[in-house]
Amino acid sequence: MTNFENRNVTKDLYDSTASQWIRQEPSSLSDFTARPFVLELCEPVRGLRVLDLGCGEGYCSRELRALGATQVCGLDISEGMIAAAKLQEAQQPWGIDYEVGCATNLQQFGDRTFDLVVAVFLFNYLTTAQTQQCIAEIARVLSPGGRFVFSVPHPCFPYMREAAYPFYFEVEGRGYFSKRDWQFPGRIWKRNGSWLNVQLIHKTLEDYFDALKNAGFNTMPTLKELRVTPEHIALDESFFSPLVDLPLHLAIQVWR
Numbered sequence: 001m002t003n004f005e006n007r008n009v010t011k012d013l014y015d016s017t018a019s020q021w022i023r024q025e026p027s028s029l030s031d032f033t034a035r036p037f038v039l040e041l042c043e044p045v046r047g048l049r050v051l052d053l054g055c056g057e058g059y060c061s062r063e064l065r066a067l068g069a070t071q072v073c074g075l076d077i078s079e080g081m082i083a084a085a086k087l088q089e090a091q092q093p094w095g096i097d098y099e100v101g102c103a104t105n106l107q108q109f110g111d112r113t114f115d116l117v118v119a120v121f122l123f124n125y126l127t128t129a130q131t132q133q134c135i136a137e138i139a140r141v142l143s144p145g146g147r148f149v150f151s152v153p154h155p156c157f158p159y160m161r162e163a164a165y166p167f168y169f170e171v172e173g174r175g176y177f178s179k180r181d182w183q184f185p186g187r188i189w190k191r192n193g194s195w196l197n198v199q200l201i202h203k204t205l206e207d208y209f210d211a212l213k214n215a216g217f218n219t220m221p222t223l224k225e226l227r228v229t230p231e232h233i234a235l236d237e238s239f240f241s242p243l244v245d246l247p248l249h250l251a252i253q254v255w256r
């Protein structure tokens, strides 16, 4: 798949499903199992200039603003998602700037202009080469001492999980190493029984760490393997229990 093709597949997917992503409170599985922990990793956020790459309809951008970021800019390749983000901004202004753009080219932003760059489930839409380009750009726009926090589906998860509900990627058999950069469809359910169609361009743990190292992130990262917790089970056992004891997502923080 060429870069042009994978970007267009992503745009089409998100332009056609933008309205399903709009939420003001947690709804999909990863709103419980990932985003609260990613946001925790972003703390302290107060007073920071933040760039939210692959911001979608702005869920995390709004949360980061609520945590005290002084400036939040959200960027997404999908016009539909940015329109949904702007609509919510018009209904309840947070002072967030949203723009359409591709995360692999941040030329509209100067060097060292952000204190925190966040990318929540962006890299599963980028190839290894695009991920390297994007992380190099992030290193450029981060101020010295700034932080980069991102989450991705755990690279092992698709190969450990066959059943669909409430979260899966259709990887068809083995291929942890041989299927790097292959694109697979997946689904993630909401607690109300509906689901969101998602995609995975598979990369290994090594691919992410190589991209960080090549971009000059040389400090020891903080890495969290996010999972279903006892609190999730207490909240909704039938929804979360099929995923107990599986590594669902990775959340990583590195310093510039």
Ligand SMILES: C[S@@+](CC[C@H](N)C(=O)[O-])C[C@H]1O[C@@H](n2cnc3c(N)ncnc32)[C@H](O)[C@@H]1O
Pocket (backbone or CB within 6 Å): 007, 010, 011, 014, 053, 054, 055, 056, 057, 058, 059, 060, 075, 076, 077, 078, 081, 101, 102, 103, 104, 119, 120, 121, 122, 125, 126, 198
């Ligand atoms: C799974 S959604 C997550 C949205 C948001 N971060 C959230 O947590 O709700 C992934 C988002 O990444 C965006 N995206 C994918 N490839 C991109 C690219 N090359 N540049 C910018 N955004 C991209 C998609 O359009 C989509 O909105």
